[in-house]
Amino acid sequence: MDFSEDDNAEALRDLLRRFLDKEVPPQLAARWDQEDRIPRENLIRLAELGVCGLTVPEEYGGMGRDVLGMVTTIRELARRSVALAGLYIMNACYGSLNISESGTEEQKQRLLPGLCAGKILFAYGLSEPDVGADLPSVKTRAERRGDTVIINGYKRWCSGAAIADYIYMLVRSGEPEARYKNLSLVLVPPGTPGVTLQSIGTMGMHGMPTNDVILEDVEVPFANVVGGEASWNRAWSLLAGPTLEAEKLEVPALALGIAEAAVAEAWEYSQQRKQFGGPICGMQSIRHMLADAQTKLAACRLMLVQAAWRVHTGKPSAVETSMAKLFVCDSARDIVLSCQQVLGAYGYAHGFAMERYVRDVLVMPIFGGSSAIQKNNIANLMRLPRE
Numbered sequence: 477m478d479f480s481e482d483d484n485a486e487a488l489r490d491l492l493r494r495f496l497d498k499e500v501p502p503q504l505a506a507r508w509d510q511e512d513r514i515p516r517e518n519l520i521r522l523a524e525l526g527v528c529g530l531t532v533p534e535e536y537g538g539m540g541r542d543v544l545g546m547v548t549t550i551r552e553l554a555r556r557s558v559a560l561a562g563l564y565i566m567n568a569c570y571g572s573l574n575i576s577e578s579g580t581e582e583q584k585q586r587l588l589p590g591l592c593a594g595k596i597l598f599a600y601g602l603s604e605p606d607v608g609a610d611l612p613s614v615k616t617r618a619e620r621r622g623d624t625v626i627i628n629g630y631k632r633w634c635s636g637a638a639i640a641d642y643i644y645m646l647v648r649s650g651e652p653e654a655r656y657k658n659l660s661l662v663l664v665p666p667g668t669p670g671v672t673l674q675s676i677g678t679m680g681m682h683g684m685p686t687n688d689v690i691l692e693d694v695e696v697p698f699a700n701v702v703g704g705e706a707s708w709n710r711a712w713s714l715l716a717g718p719t720l721e722a723e724k725l726e727v728p729a730l731a732l733g734i735a736e737a738a739v740a741e742a743w744e745y746s747q748q749r750k751q752f753g754g755p756i757c758g759m760q761s762i763r764h765m766l767a768d769a770q771t772k773l774a775a776c777r778l779m780l781v782q783a784a785w786r787v788h789t790g791k792p793s794a795v796e797t798s799m800a801k802l803f804v805c806d807s808a809r810d811i812v813l814s815c816q817q818v819l820g821a822y823g824y825a826h827g828f829a830m831e832r833y834v835r836d837v838l839v840m841p842i843f844g845g846s847s848a849i850q851k852n853n854i855a856n857l858m859r860l861p862r863e
């Protein structure tokens with residue numbers, strides 16, 4: 477079976493590269509990192525290419541669900557700027573993938589056209605101070621009162637909440653004893669009275685700052701419960717449903733884009749930098765680091781494209797997506813750290829993109845389901861007995 481990318485992926489990549497070269501020069505990407513902020517108008521310009529419709533069915537103005545296209549887009553954007561790739565994920569993945577799959581008809585009609593146009597952003601409100609990998613233990617409470625929902629609690633690591641239109645929030649909507657039951661997903665506009673945001677500083681992923689979200693008697697209409705009546709208290713089946721496999725590929729796509737950019741920079745630098753009378757690319761230690769990096773990149777591309785292709789074509793893909801999350805994120809971290817060595821001291825200095833790649837790539841094996849969690853998934857899904 478041939479997993480090389482097809483003409484569509486090639487054409488999409490060309491389109492995105494032309495856009496990035498024109499609209500997002502490297503200095504602008506560096507500025508978004510330094511200022512820890514990206515204007516959301518950039519997404520509206522990106523949407524004019526049609527890429528925000530890659531996760532939306534045609535009847536709602538999209539281009540049909542194209543997981544390969546979504547992954548290609550995240551990867552290409554991340555080569556230039558994780559902030560821009562983050563905006564895209566907030567729109568096309570957190571927003572469109574979920575609403576297309578799990579929204580009521582009213583929610584689809586209300587939200588999908590604006591999402592396609594790049595005008596709506598979702599942030600994810602899953603984690604809490606005491607809730608990391610163990611998501612079914614969320615404590616933020618939602619109580620139904622007639623046709624409204626009242627929310628009280630505390631969310632943590634809510635990236636992009638300050639610029640989002642909605643937080644896609646996992647809440648406990650019944651008794652906590654039933655761990656996987658009594659969970660719901662509610663769309664909470666961050667500007668609703670009773671919502672307070674507090675910024676959390678992080679070493680990387682600048683431009684997509686993350687936040688604590690404090691909720692005190694926050695009232696939203698029941699119409700904002702994702703999936704409506706049928707999904708109240710049944711959010712676990714939405715979170716663990718068909719969108720999960722596509723969502724597992726967002727972070728490895730980011731990681732691969734960063735690693736590709738780091739290898740391109742180190743490859744070029746090794747030919748310019750001269751020591752002991754010649755370019756350092758002539759030295760065996762540098763040649764081996766770069767050959768290893770290219771080899772790992774090639775393996776990452778295959779893992780990611782194969783997993784995306786399986787999701788795209790509706791084949792069973794839970795093992796492959798977990799393997800791609802694990803392998804691509806861990807390998808991307810190793811690749812970027814070796815590329816930093818190629819640049820020597822300059823790989824550690826502000827003003828060189830390499831130090832940003834290092835800061836950005838380090839979180840890839842941590843969020844979106846850590847490497848340890850993916851190993852658990854793989855062993856469990858492949859039915860490795862415990863005794």
Ligand SMILES: Cc1cc2nc3c(=O)[nH]c(=O)nc-3n(C[C@H](O)[C@H](O)[C@H](O)COP(=O)(O)OP(=O)(O)OC[C@H]3O[C@@H](n4cnc5c(N)ncnc54)[C@H](O)[C@@H]3O)c2cc1C
Nearest residue numbers: 600601602603608609633634635678686843844846848849
């Ligand atoms: C920059 C950044 C942005 C983020 N953005 C968001 C966001 O937008 N929305 C959101 O909801 N969350 C977000 N997160 C949170 C992220 O998804 C969590 O970090 C992740 O869920 C893991 O939770 P934790 O870090 O609290 O680790 P914990 O779950 O506390 O785990 C700590 C360590 O124990 C290991 N571990 C935990 N359980 C197991 C197990 N069963 N088996 C083996 N090892 C285990 C983990 O791998 C890890 O090494 C973000 C995090 C960061 C750093």
